[in-house]
Amino acid sequence: MTAEATAKTPSERGGEPGRARRGGRWIEHWDPEDEGFWRETGERIARRNLAFSVLSEHIGFSIWSLWSVMVLFMGPEYGVDPAGKFFLVAMPTLVGAVLRVPYTFAVARFGGRNWTVFSAVLLLVPTAAAAVVMTPGTSYTTFLLVAGLAGVGGGNFASSMTNINSFYPLRKKGWALGLNAGGGNIGVPVIQLLGLLVIGTAGAAQPRLVLAVYVPLIVLAAVLAALFMDNLGPVANDTGAAVDAARERHTWVMALLYVGTFGSFIGYSFAFGLVLQNQFARTPLQAASLTFIGPLLGSLVRPVGGRLADRFGGARITLGNYGAMSLATGVVIYASAVRSLPVFLVGFIALFVLTGLGNGSTFKMIPGIFQALAVRRGMAGEEAAAYGRRLSGAAMGLIGAVGALGGLGINLAFREAFGTTGSGTPAFVAFLAYYAVCGAVTWAVYLRGPAGARSAARADGTEGAEARPAYAEV
Structure with a gap:
């Protein structure tokens, strides 16, 4: 979109000296905080990139959660016990979490549009590999290796969120x-619904039908990203941003909170079907008919969590959300103890909804926190906005990686609980304790009274005015 951009030299735009930007899909000037620029040019471009980012991330999430569906096709003839299946669905979570860090910085190195195209095409590898190995007699080690390949779909989230973060002004x-994350998260229930459709019509012996649907969708996403997305020249490769973000305690505080929201969402999404089979003796078809509901609702409400955070402050929404997650987990523990499937479903689906709300509110907090830090350090205007974008983009990769590891922890907790007690109740008790800790941390760091209020007053030059918590609005 060179007609929509002002060309600058690499040094003027903060890029690497001598590193030329070539091709018609590079935008060399981008200032979304300038309301005139945003109204006349920026919003239209940002929305277009958001739309195709959502499509690519959606398919990435589907492939990431592929093995939560494949295990439903694995009957006794595959020779994999319940503990082995929990570990199998945990493998993509682990790989995806690790890949989120390099995927974050790939946006700056290669461009958001370019990396979206490449990462979409890469999804063909785990899809094709799964089609080859999904047959009885395949070794468990082979299943683990191929399941790990699906982790590339989890990496897509980090690059997509980092890219879209650069396109939008703080207020939006x-x-x-x-919306970007929620549209991506919906990939989880969509592939689960497809798995249900295949099991219900063609039977549990036809897992390759699921994979056949996704091959043309992957190609379509890559082609559309190549045709309609843009690279942002000002998003320069800045390895120092990663170091600076890692040094900020808020990066790790937010990672702790994101484990509780996104880690829960992805962990529960991958494990839901297995929990129903092992705790309530559901058949694969019966389990598949229920597993999509929670991830679907959790995905749909994620933009709502972001919108509420925009209006009322992410810290407030996050705190209230953790209180509600604790209550919902209490319902699940009760239902597990009395073996009531209806009550269990009510509590568990409520947990999914709340993880979605919390995903939106916690990710909204990240750019706000780093911009608030810039103001506290004496910056203002575009300087503060640029600082916030630089560190929040880098922090998102680290926070997203740690958050995804929460999904691994949930699956391993279920594996241990079912292996030792035959029930998921001990795992849910551990999750309840974690949510309580997250709520306390949110209040203590971002909402607590006088100490936070004094730091906020010093930052905005209103010391002596009415006290307010330092980060209440982030």
């Missing part, structure tokens, strides 16, 4: 990031 990041 909650909604934009929530």
